[in-house]
Amino acid sequence: MRFWQLSAPEYASDYQQANINGSIDWDLQFPTVDCDVCLTSWEGSRPQAYLCPESLRCEMSTRDHKRSLFHSEHVKLQKKFLDELNLQGEPFLTLRPGGRFPPLQLDIPSRPRADFLWPFGAVVVSARIRDLLVDLCHQDVAIFPVNLRKVGRREAKLPTPIPRSGEPEDIINEAPLLADTSGIEPYFEVVPRQQSREHRVIESQCGACGWIKTKVIQTKKWERRMVEDHWNGERIFYWGGTLFIAVTEDVKNALQAVHPSNVELIEM
Numbered sequence: 001m002r003f004w005q006l007s008a009p010e011y012a013s014d015y016q017q018a019n020i021n022g023s024i025d026w027d028l029q030f031p032t033v034d035c036d037v038c039l040t041s042w043e044g045s046r047p048q049a050y051l052c053p054e055s056l057r058c059e060m061s062t063r064d065h066k067r068s069l070f071h072s073e074h075v076k077l078q079k080k081f082l083d084e085l086n087l088q089g090e091p092f093l094t095l096r097p098g099g100r101f102p103p104l105q106l107d108i109p110s111r112p113r114a115d116f117l118w119p120f121g122a123v124v125v126s127a128r129i130r131d132l133l134v135d136l137c138h139q140d141v142a143i144f145p146v147n148l149r150k151v152g153r154r155e156a157k158l159p160t161p162i163p164r165s166g167e168p169e170d171i172i173n174e175a176p177l178l179a180d181t182s183g184i185e186p187y188f189e190v191v192p193r194q195q196s197r198e199h200r201v202i203e204s205q206c207g208a209c210g211w212i213k214t215k216v217i218q219t220k221k222w223e224r225r226m227v228e229d230h231w232n233g234e235r236i237f238y239w240g241g242t243l244f245i246a247v248t249e250d251v252k253n254a255l256q257a258v259h260p261s262n263v264e265l266i267e268m
């Protein structure tokens with residue numbers, strides 16, 4: 001078996017990256033956990049593969065401020081969530097603290113044209129890529145429409161503007177925006193439902209909240225090795241406990257056949 005990582009291409013600068021891919025925001029997410037067993041406060045950065053039930057929106061709201069809960073309170077909230085959606089699962093095994101809920105709000109300084117967008121913390125795709133993934137691996141992936149909140153009028157091909165603050169994320173504040181985004185092609189967030197087995201070297205793991213302390217965080221492209229023993233059979237999945245998304249060779253071939261833009265497929 002061979003596996004392929006979906007990856008953003010290299011950009012000339014952080015400004016270009018921010019200009020093409022934009023940035024994300026959201027209204028609802030699981031609170032952070034303040035674990036009284038390992039004395040760690042933490043939250044995962046993976047999105048939930050489920051919509052937030054109506055009855056729990058208040059408890060998941062980030063509108064006023066981000067919330068945190070002690071371990072036992074978090075277990076209660078996670079159980080409520082599992083019951084509400086009629087899901088099998090265990091708190092802190094099936095779910096993690098901090099996961100945000102769809103829909104994603106996307107602010108993008110240039111008019112989006114690419115098949116893949118890589119705002120920090122999310123993978124966003126065009127309708128034709130959504131169709132292809134639904135076709136090939138609908139059981140392994142949840143896909144949600146993205147709300148295009150602010151969209152710039154410029155084309156990404158023009159030289160990238162540098163904001164007065166010098167911060168890439170401020171490009172959106174100075175970009176001329178489209179008054180009406182209804183003419184923009186829709187975009188979708190891709191959320192794999194499962195992950196491959198943990199490949200990182202685990203130093204310790206909390207028995208209550210599952211907090212993992214790893215020895216080395218492997219991030220360099222050449223270090224991303226996915227072996228078949230770690231594979232759980234999904235055609236699209238997160239690589240262990242990371243945010244990297246991997247696909248099987250048939251999905252890679254189907255993607256390559258449509259020549260998607262703004263993505264690289266790297267053998268793992």
Ligand SMILES: [Zn+2]
Pocket residue numbers: 035036037038039040206207208209210211
């Ligand atoms: Zn803990």
